[in-house]
Amino acid sequence: MTTPAPFLRYRQELEAALRSFLSRQEPPLLYRMVRYHLGWEDAQGRPATGGGGKGLRPVLCLLACEAVGGHWPAALPAAVALELVHNFSLVHDDIQDQDRERRHRPTVWAIWGQAQAINAGDALLAAAQLALAHLPEAGVPHERAVAAAQALATATLEMVEGQVLDLQFEGQPHISLQDYLDMVSRKTGALFDASLRLGAMVGCDRPDLWQALGRCGRLLGLAFQVRDDMLGVWGQEERTGKPATDIRRRKKGLPVVYALAQGGPAAQAVARAYATPAPGDREVAAVLRALEQAGARDYCLALAREKKAEALSLLAGLELAPGPRRELEELAEFLLEREF
Secondary structure, three states, rough: OOHHHHHHHHHHHHHHHHOOOOOOOOOOHHHHHHHHHHHEEEEOOOOOOOOOOOOOOHHHHHHHHOOOOOOOHHHHHHHHHHHHHHHHHHHHHHHHHHHOOEEEEOOOOHHHOHHHHHHHHHHHHHHHHHOOOOOOOOOOOOOHHHHHHHHHHHHHHHHHHHHHHHHHHOOOOOHHHHHHHHHHHOHHHHHHHHHHHHHHHHHOHHHHHHHHHHHHHHHHHHHHHHHHHHHHOOOHHHHHHOOOOOOOOOOOOHHHHHHHOOOOOHHHHHHHHOOOOOOOHHHHHHHHHHHHOHHHHHHHHHHHOOOOEEHHHHHHHOOOOHHHHHHHHHHHHHHHHHHO
């Protein structure tokens, strides 16, 4: 799909704002790791391009601010904070999942070790808090700035809760579909919720719109994660930036959770493969056949479409500016159809 217009419209100002909150130089190693993770430098500290993420959460924040009638530059501190929190989680997730590659490059821990990578993640989280503290300077009333800080802290805590559940599930033989959805609602949905919620909080003084857009964001986060789980099984490495290793890692994304929940031969085949300490090509092929037999791909796609439709239905009932509303709808389509 074509990249939605807001990604291009906000890019320059968003990156400038991000860099302004990460301009410290001492100690050099810390900020080299941070800038490397964000794709601004290579491992030697030389300028680099193309290694950063999509910036989806800050784009949702800025677009929500516009949608409720606000001036989107005022939401830049919130957008920066969201992107930094997201990247804090990625640095730590890479350690926890032992992923050695992200965005076609070695991960921070793969280069500098786990202990220093933890420090890099912590620095990103602290920088997020500093960024959000600049909302009053951008013209946001003090009470709303405090409420925004509370909303982001709550979402960050939920995200960590979801990550704990995700790691816990890896050691459990069976997980219910409801347990999976609860985990994803926290791990991914919470920060999507905060992205639209914070943008609305900057742009207007209407708690009903904050709440509704937050709910919309959580639904989009669910759709996003379901699509991500599909890419983890069936995605192509050259598009996603990392090998499709979810099965080899015995990760219980939605396709596997669904197949196990169905019982029968397909569930038994998945369980046998996942009982292997290090599934090889034979086990991976067996799981892929079992997922096809169980109809896991169709189920996942149907669920992602259902959550997207719920989000769009919610958007349709809100008082939003027509242009940003349309772009939010286009972003929802993008989340479901993306291949990376």
